Amino acid sequence: MDADAAAYPSRWMADVVLRDGATMQIRPIRPEDADALQRMHLGQSAQSVYYRFFAPMERLGERDLHRFTHVDHHDRVALVLVHGDDLRAVGRFDVVEPGTAEVAFYVADTEHGRGLGSVLLEHLAAAAREVGVDRFVADVLPGNAKMIRVFSDAGYEVAQHYEDGVISVEFSIEETERSWRVMAERERHAEALSMRGLFQAGSVLVLAAGPPGGEGQVLAGAVARELAGARTSGAFTGGLDLVGLAAPPPADADVAVHGSLGSVTGPVDLAVAAGPPAEVVAAVPALEALGVRALVVLSHGFGEQGPAGMARQRELLRSTREAGIRVVGPASYGVVGQGPAGRYNASLWAEQGVVADGPGVGIFGQSASAGLALRSTAARRGLPVSTFLSAGHRVDVSGNDTMQFWSAHEPTAVGAVYLESIGNPRKFSRVARALSSTKPLVAVVSGQTGQSTPPGHAVRTSRQPRRVLTEMLRQAGVVHASSVREMLDVAALLLAQPLPAGPRTAVVSSSAALAGLVGEVLRAGGLGVAGEAVVLPPLAGPDRYEEALAALAARSDWDAVVVAHSPPLGRTDPEVAQAVARAAAADGRTWVAAVHGLHGLTPELTAEGRTVPSTTTVEDAVAALVGAVEHAAWRRRAGEELVAPTGIDPAAARRVIGRALEGVVPGERRRVETATAAALLGCYGITLLPATAVTDADGAVEAAAAIGHPVALKVADDVLRHRTDLGGVRLDLADADDVREAFVHMSARAAHVLGRPSTFEVQAMAPPGVACVVRGTEDDLYGPVVAFGVAGDAVELLGDVSYRIPPLTPTDVAEMVRSVRAAPRLLGHRGLPAADVAALEDLLARVSMLVDDLPEVAEVALNPVIVGEDGLCVASAVLEVGHPVRQDAGRRSLPTPAEPAPVGVVADGPGTRTAGGRGSEEDDGGARVEQ
Numbered sequence: 001m002d003a004d005a006a007a008y009p010s011r012w013m014a015d016v017v018l019r020d021g022a023t024m025q026i027r028p029i030r031p032e033d034a035d036a037l038q039r040m041h042l043g044q045s046a047q048s049v050y051y052r053f054f055a056p057m058e059r060l061g062e063r064d065l066h067r068f069t070h071v072d073h074h075d076r077v078a079l080v081l082v083h084g085d086d087l088r089a090v091g092r093f094d095v096v097e098p099g100t101a102e103v104a105f106y107v108a109d110t111e112h113g114r115g116l117g118s119v120l121l122e123h124l125a126a127a128a129r130e131v132g133v134d135r136f137v138a139d140v141l142p143g144n145a146k147m148i149r150v151f152s153d154a155g156y157e158v159a160q161h162y163e164d165g166v167i168s169v170e171f172s173i174e175e176t177e178r179s180w181r182v183m184a185e186r187e188r189h190a191e192a193l194s195m196r197g198l199f200q201a202g203s204v205l206v207l208a209a210g211p212p213g214g215e216g217q218v219l220a221g222a223v224a225r226e227l228a229g230a231r232t233s234g235a236f237t238g239g240l241d242l243v244g245l246a247a248p249p250p251a252d253a254d255v256a257v258h259g260s261l262g263s264v265t266g267p268v269d270l271a272v273a274a275g276p277p278a279e280v281v282a283a284v285p286a287l288e289a290l291g292v293r294a295l296v297v298l299s300h301g302f303g304e305q306g307p308a309g310m311a312r313q314r315e316l317l318r319s320t321r322e323a324g325i326r327v328v329g330p331a332s333y334g335v336v337g338q339g340p341a342g343r344y345n346a347s348l349w350a351e352q353g354v355v356a357d358g359p360g361v362g363i364f365g366q367s368a369s370a371g372l373a374l375r376s377t378a379a380r381r382g383l384p385v386s387t388f389l390s391a392g393h394r395v396d397v398s399g400n401d402t403m404q405f406w407s408a409h410e411p412t413a414v415g416a417v418y419l420e421s422i423g424n425p426r427k428f429s430r431v432a433r434a435l436s437s438t439k440p441l442v443a444v445v446s447g448q449t450g451q452s453t454p455p456g457h458a459v460r461t462s463r464q465p466r467r468v469l470t471e472m473l474r475q476a477g478v479v480h481a482s483s484v485r486e487m488l489d490v491a492a493l494l495l496a497q498p499l500p501a502g503p504r505t506a507v508v509s510s511s512a513a514l515a516g517l518v519g520e521v522l523r524a525g526g527l528g529v530a531g532e533a534v535v536l537p538p539l540a541g542p543d544r545y546e547e548a549l550a551a552l553a554a555r556s557d558w559d560a561v562v563v564a565h566s567p568p569l570g571r572t573d574p575e576v577a578q579a580v581a582r583a584a585a586a587d588g589r590t591w592v593a594a595v596h597g598l599h600g601l602t603p604e605l606t607a608e609g610r611t612v613p614s615t616t617t618v619e620d621a622v623a624a625l626v627g628a629v630e631h632a633a634w635r636r637r638a639g640e641e642l643v644a645p646t647g648i649d650p651a652a653a654r655r656v657i658g659r660a661l662e663g664v665v666p667g668e669r670r671r672v673e674t675a676t677a678a679a680l681l682g683c684y685g686i687t688l689l690p691a692t693a694v695t696d697a698d699g700a701v702e703a704a705a706a707i708g709h710p711v712a713l714k715v716a717d718d719v720l721r722h723r724t725d726l727g728g729v730r731l732d733l734a735d736a737d738d739v740r741e742a743f744v745h746m747s748a749r750a751a752h753v754l755g756r757p758s759t760f761e762v763q764a765m766a767p768p769g770v771a772c773v774v775r776g777t778e779d780d781l782y783g784p785v786v787a788f789g790v791a792g793d794a795v796e797l798l799g800d801v802s803y804r805i806p807p808l809t810p811t812d813v814a815e816m817v818r819s820v821r822a823a824p825r826l827l828g829h830r831g832l833p834a835a836d837v838a839a840l841e842d843l844l845a846r847v848s849m850l851v852d853d854l855p856e857v858a859e860v861a862l863n864p865v866i867v868g869e870d871g872l873c874v875a876s877a878v879l880e881v882g883h884p885v886r887q888d889a890g891r892r893s894l895p896t897p898a899e900p901a902p903v904g905v906v907a908d909g910p911g912t913r914t915a916g917g918r919g920s921e922e923d924d925g926g927a928r929v930e931q
Contacts (some may be wrong), residue, residue, distance in 0.1 A: 005522035009073045011885055012127055014893035015321050016081075019115030019186070020666070023324050024088065024892065026123055029078040031048040036087045045109050050422025051144045052106050052454055054166075074131050079123055080114050084322065091120030093128055093136065099651065101128055103136040108271065115186065117150045121182060122891040125173040131657055134651035137170040155179030156861055175853070175890050177642050177807075184376075184430060187892045188404050194326055198397070199337035199387050201270035204344055205292070207283060208262070209275025211545040212246040214764055216275030221245060223272050223334060226345045228253040229863030238341030241268065244275075252270075266290035272334070274347050277312045280330075281405040288323035294397075295320060296346060297329035303393045306330065318897070319393050328397045329500070333371025333390030338411070347388060349375040359413035360386030361491045364402045366394060366420045371445075381488055381613075386412040396895060400427050403435045415441040416491045418484060423460075423895070425469070425781040427888040429476045429805055434478030437638040440494040440631055442488045443478045445469065449454035460887075462781035468803045469519025475804060475812060477634040479627040485728035488628040489620050492601055492613040493592050500590040505625065509551070510540065510565045516617050518564050525626040530558035538568045542575035549583035560590035564618045569929055572597045575606050581607035590628060594621040639827070640809040644844035645685060651851045653683035657856050658880050669858045669882040677879040685849045686843065686862075689873045691763040696842035697743040702764035704739045704917075706868035713742045713875075714767075715750050716759040732765060766875055769868035770825050770835050775843060776851035776860045783886050784851035788844060790822035791864045806852035813841045813848070824866060832869050835867040843872060855889070858882040 013027040041049070041060050049057050053259065058066070069713045071078050072093075078092035088111045093101035103124060107116050115285035121390035128136070140147050142162075148169060152158045155178040156171040206224045211217035230236035230248040235802040242248060242841045243790060258264055268290045273280050280297055287295060302313040313330065320327040328335060334347025345351040349372065361383050365371045378385055389402050389411065399417050406412040415435060422428055422445075435441055464467075473480045479494075485568055500527055505527045509515035513758035515533035522529050552561065565572060572595050584591040598604055598614040600723050605612040615621040656679050660672045672680075678688045692703035704711045715728040728750070730742040742762065750758040750911050771791035789795035802816045817823060843865065851857055858880040866873045 004432045016119050016892050017190040017194045024081050026081050028641045029069055031069050031828035034069045040087045040108050050852050053577045066504045068128055077127055078885040089116040091124045098134045101133045105136050117508050121154055126891045135172050155182040191401050191404040192408040197269050198335055200339035202270050202339050202341045205268045205271045207273040208244040209279040216319050217246050223346050228255050232855050236302050236342040238342045261286040268292050270294050272296045277301040281316050284319040296332050296335050300331050302330040313395055326397055332392035333368040336388035343718045349875035352379050360384035362387045362406045362412035362415045364389050364399050365418040372419050377484050377488050387857045400431045403431050414491045414495045417443045417489055420446045424887045432476040432478050441478050442487045442490045444481045460781040462779050464779050471803050472805050479631050489615050489624040493624045493628050496611045496613050497590045499627045500560040502559040503527045503629050504530040504559045506530045506561040508563045509535055510538050514564045518562050521622040525622055542579040545576050545579040548696050553587050562621050563593040565595045566611035577604040580930050581605045584612045585610040594618045623678050643805045645845050647685035649683045658682045666883045669880045671880050678876045684846045686846050689875050691761040694760050697740045700762050701736045701739050707764050710765045714761045716761050766866040766876040767868040769866040774847055774862040774865055776847045778858050778884050779853050785847045788816045794822040806848040808848045814846045833869050835873055839872045840867050855884045855886040856881050
């Protein structure tokens with residue numbers, strides 16, 4: 001392949017966060033990178049050059065420069081990490097035989113220790129798998145052992161062989177659970193560090209632009225007043241610079257006021273800006289010069305204003321990425337953090353309520369209206385807020401970044417996220433699962449579908465029902481709340497009380513009727529009522545409560561308690577509240593209350609440093625407890641290994657799918673032939689029941705004789721396929737006469753229904769069993785989705801389908817089968833023999849791994865799957881392939897603005913993926929490895 005004519009793979013471009021939290025761009029190499037590559041080489045030490053080329057090389061010759069920078073992006077691939085006009089690292093692979101490539105790295109001496117090698121390896125491996133390479137080889141000098149550690153530390157099993165003074169290494173680059181965990185942990189560490197400029201800033205700058213009375217001045221002025229007040233009170237002792245304010249704070253305020261950015265001396269960690277978009281973007285280079293690490297944009301005028309606004313939004317992201325600045329917004333409500341210089345409220349909310357001086361709740365929202373609702377509701381509940389961030393249009397910093405920070409932030413004990421859109425659900429699920437295993441996470445999703453796209457947000461669409469979103473949250477251990485009120489009630493309970501050990505719930509009440517209501521609500525929520533309710537007289541005093549609660553504490557038949565207190569005179573006796581608080585403090589179980597007049601975390605219900613949260617209604621109290629119980633149950637099984645059925649060969653599957661994709665253009669979905677589908681499924685240990693296509697009665701009779709009676713005859717057309725009720729299937733045809741008669745009647749029926757002739761299939765009869773449907777889909781938003789249902793009207797008309805997003809655990813798979821309403825048919829309904837559910841779970845696990853490994857599989861439908869008493873048969877499969885671009889595809893990356901194609905090359909269309917085939921036979925003559 002001619003390198004100059006090769007399509008430039010712009011899909012491989014990405015912005016990445018390095019080990020130290022800084023950002024850098026990774027992209028395929030370009031011919032015009034030759035000068036930058038030479039500059040990088042000239043700055044290398046003699047040892048680095050020797051490790052890379054196994055020989056001294058003062059300069060790269062013209063032939064070398066041409067060979068290194070002119071690649072075909074298929075058999076010869078090179079990726080570079082760049083900062084401005086400079087190359088900081090180069091990683092490349094060259095195919096040496098089908099499926100195997102030699103890999104080499106060259107990292108600038110100034111960048112060692114920042115993790116550039118590991119980032120390059122992730123992206124090179126992803127690109128290699130895409131073009132049909134499944135194994136890397138490399139030659140390493142013994143003195144360069146740290147390069148071998150880069151390979152092994154990435155989660156790969158590395159084989160080494162020493163000969164003639166060189167260590168030869170080779171390893172499979174297939175993704176494994178271990179390699180995913182390594183990547184995820186590196187990503188978590190890096191992204192958490194990149195957020196410190198937002199949440200742990202030591203100095204803040206507020207930039208106001210635009211005319212007096214304009215949005216920029218009003219919004220920036222509000223933040224400036226909050227920060228100036230914190231400086232004056234001593235709550236925040238860090239530097240505070242105010243720039244461009246038409247109405248600066250009083251002269252006695254302890255702040256530095258500037259007319260322009262040029263007079264600020266810096267350094268500055270966090271900048272907050274508001275004003276006309278052009279002025280905000282234009283300020284980025286000056287902010288970079290001041291050392292700004294994070295920028296919060298409060299003002300509007302970006303993506304919500306159509307194509308022109310989206311262009312301004314992309315320019316904001318592009319400029320901040322080039323400056324290495326993380327950006328929040330536009331249209332953000334602000335941020336609250338606490339660094340070495342104290343707490344700062346760089347938001348539009350006038351600070352009130354409880355200020356966290358210990359463990360608190362981290363809050364994330366998107367729009368300004370959501371930010372207002374979150375801050376005000378938290379304040380009314382007395383919730384200590386450890387951090388707050390409003391992402392606005394979420395052009396860069398998102399809920400995923402915020403959760404990554406919370407995972408390493410000790411003061412944040414509980415996370416609460418309000419989602420108006422989810423840009424990358426697959427990564428959200430992965431990050432949330434990791435966070436939930438150590439800290440509770442509560443979420444509310446706005447709207448009715450969970451798929452709304454607020455103005456200014458660039459979000460992919462989905463064809464999946466909202467149940468997929470619900471299951472994604474449940475799989476990740478997220479407590480899914482229905483409203484902001486419920487979310488913060490749950491957060492208060494999880495913050496103030498231990499997790500419940502189980503669902504058994506005691507009831508304490510000042511009213512028998514109220515106790516009965518609590519019991520009913522508990523049972524409706526799936527919790528059990530432990531023993532008889534403890535009912536006290538309406539006017540019972542603290543002594544009676546202490547006696548009753550002491551007796552309750554002596555019982556071992558409950559895990560949590562709901563205290564419902566409704567005084568007839570409308571006023572709760574503070575001593576009664578204290579009696580409840582003291583009993584809870586002395587007990588190690590979970591307490592929640594609905595006490596009239598007390599709401600949230602209050603002093604009245606606090607004793608010995610422990611608070612019983614109180615909600616407005618008993619329904620709210622039970623809803624919070626249900627969320628806590630479900631999370632506790634999830635936490636007990638967190639860390640479960642992923643499904644790992646044997647006999648799986650992803651590399652062979654990619655070769656099959658590479659051939660199937662030949663001629664398929666981006667945006668097209670093509671159904672593959674049955675033989676190809678069978679070969680691909682076979683790579684994952686899934687066997688199809690053999691079938692023979694026929695077009696006439698004689699062919700059907702011959703096929704049946706070859707297969708052996710009895711047989712099934714099926715219409716191959718999608719409309720009648722599997723439809724016994726419409727005459728599309730005939731079973732148990734015992735001899736040639738039965739086959740011929742069935743063919744005559746079915747062909748006439750098919751012609752009547754379809755209005756045209758149809759083809760047929762003759763297939764061996766599967767053993768008796770329950771017919772099921774297993775489906776895997778590559779969704780534009782969610783990525784791989786697996787669905788299961790019992791075949792027939794339960795799926796077709798009633799939507800009795802369970803969904804999960806891979807990767808799956810054995811518990812996920814088991815719950816998929818048992819969560820559909822028709823599951824009793826598989827489990828021995830009305831005395832019938834139970835089906836082989838274990839075999840069905842194994843099939844679901846294999847399908848989940850297939851669609852997880854192969855985004856090119858647009859859809860695979862196994863229908864019907866006949867599950868018998870001993871094993872199962874897959875009677876039919878439909879498989880479509882295409883060229884998707886999956887989010888969160890095994891390599892670290894940040895949201896990236898659309899880049900124009902470089903001059904002289906043709907950019908691939910969106911979603912282009914290639915596989916199979918070979919390009920130029922030219923190679924680099926033995927590229928070496930250096931870290």
